[in-house]
Amino acid sequence: MEQLNLYPVAIKVQGRRCLVVGGGNVAERKVAGLQECGAEVVLVSPELTPELERLVASGRVIHLNREFEEGDLEGVHLAICATDNKALNREIARLCENRRIPVNVVDNPELSTFFVPSVIRRGPLCIGITTGGNSPLLARRLREELEEHIGPEFGELTLFLGKLRQIIQERFSDPEKRRKIWEKVLPPGFFAHFQKEKMNSWRKQVEECISSPWE
Numbered sequence: 001m002e003q004l005n006l007y008p009v010a011i012k013v014q015g016r017r018c019l020v021v022g023g024g025n026v027a028e029r030k031v032a033g034l035q036e037c038g039a040e041v042v043l044v045s046p047e048l049t050p051e052l053e054r055l056v057a058s059g060r061v062i063h064l065n066r067e068f069e070e071g072d073l074e075g076v077h078l079a080i081c082a083t084d085n086k087a088l089n090r091e092i093a094r095l096c097e098n099r100r101i102p103v104n105v106v107d108n109p110e111l112s113t114f115f116v117p118s119v120i121r122r123g124p125l126c127i128g129i130t131t132g133g134n135s136p137l138l139a140r141r142l143r144e145e146l147e148e149h150i151g152p153e154f155g156e157l158t159l160f161l162g163k164l165r166q167i168i169q170e171r172f173s174d175p176e177k178r179r180k181i182w183e184k185v186l187p188p189g190f191f192a193h194f195q196k197e198k199m200n201s202w203r204k205q206v207e208e209c210i211s212s213p214w215e
C-alpha cells in the first residue's frame with residue numbers, strides 16, 4: 001500500500017446530515033460512531049441488521065428502505081459506502097467526489113477521501129488511531145492497549161482543565177503568564193504522577209495556585 005500522509009482532523013457532525021449506504025455489520029459500526037457524535041444519520045438500505053432495525057424503530061435514524069439513488073446525496077456533509085457491492089461503492093465514491101462530499105468506502109481505501117479511525121473517548125478527550133488502511137486490526141489492538149492506561153478519570157481531568165482554562169483566560173491577560181501557569185498545572189512528566197485517587201487533592205492545589213497572586 002502506498003505511503004500517504006493523512007491530515008488528521010476532528011469533524012463536528014452534530015446536527016449535520018451524514019449518509020450511510022448499506023445495512024450490514026460494518027454499516028452498523030459506522031452508524032453507531034456517527035450517532036455518538038449527534039449526527040443526523042440517513043441510512044439507505046433494503047436490509048438491516050437487528051441492531052439497526054432497533055435504532056430505526058427508536059426514531060434515532062432516518063431509514064430509506066430501498067436501494068441507493070443519486071438524490072440521496074443532496075444536503076449530505078459526509079458519506080459512508082458500506083454495501084457489499086464493490087461496483088456500487090465505487091460509483092457512490094465517484095458521485096461524492098464530484099460533489100466534494102468527503103467519502104469513506106469501507107471496501108476500498110484508495111477511493112476513500114477519509115478513513116474512520118479507532119477511537120478512545122473519555123469525555124471531551126478523543127484519541128483517534130489510524131493506519132491509513134494498512135492494518136485496521138493493528139489500530140484496534142493499539143486502542144485496546146491504550147485503553148488500559150487511559151481510564152475514565154481522563155474525561156474528568158479534561159473537563160476540569162477546560163473550565164480552568166476559561167478562568168485563566170479571563171483572569172490573566174498576559175499570554176506569557178498564562179503559559180507559565182499551564183507549565184505549573186501540567187508539568188512535563190505529569191502523566192507518570194497522575195493518579196485518579198489523588199485527583200481531588202490535585203484539583204485543590206491547582207485552584208489554590210491560580211487564586212494566589214503570581215510573581
Ligand SMILES: C[C@@]1(CC(=O)O)c2cc3[nH]c(cc4nc(cc5[nH]c(cc(n2)[C@H]1CCC(=O)O)[C@@](C)(CC(=O)O)[C@@H]5CCC(=O)O)C(CC(=O)O)=C4CCC(=O)O)c(CCC(=O)O)c3CC(=O)O
Pocket residue numbers: 029030033104105106107108109112114115116117118119129130131132133134135136137138139140143
Ligand atoms: C480503510 C478502512 C475504511 C473504513 O474507514 O472503514 C477499513 C477497511 C477495511 N477493514 C477491513 C477489515 C477489518 N476492519 C476491522 C476493524 C476496523 N476497521 C476500521 C477502519 C477501517 N477499515 C479503515 C482504515 C482504518 C485504519 O487503517 O486505521 C476501524 C478502525 C474503525 C471502524 O470501522 O469503525 C475498526 C476497528 C475499530 C475498533 O475496534 O477500534 C477489523 C478488525 C475487527 O473486526 O475488529 C478487520 C479485520 C482484520 C483486518 O483486516 O485488519 C477490511 C478488509 C475486509 C476483508 O478482508 O474482506 C477493509 C477493506 C480493505 O482494506 O480493503
Ligand SMILES: NC(=O)C1=CN([C@@H]2O[C@H](COP(=O)(O)OP(=O)(O)OC[C@H]3O[C@@H](n4cnc5c(N)ncnc54)[C@H](O)[C@@H]3O)[C@@H](O)[C@H]2O)C=CC1
Pocket residue numbers: 021022023024025026027044045046047048049066067068082083084085088106107136
Ligand atoms: N471497513 C471495515 O471495517 C470492513 C469492511 N469490510 C467490507 O465491507 C463490506 C460490507 O460488509 P458487511 O457490512 O459485513 O456486509 P453485509 O453483506 O452484512 O451488508 C451489506 C449491506 O449492503 C446493503 N446493500 C446492498 N446493495 C445495496 C444498494 N444498492 N443500496 C443500499 N444498500 C445496499 C445490503 O442490503 C446489506 O445490508 C464487505 O463487502 C467487506 O468487503 C469488511 C469488514 C470490515
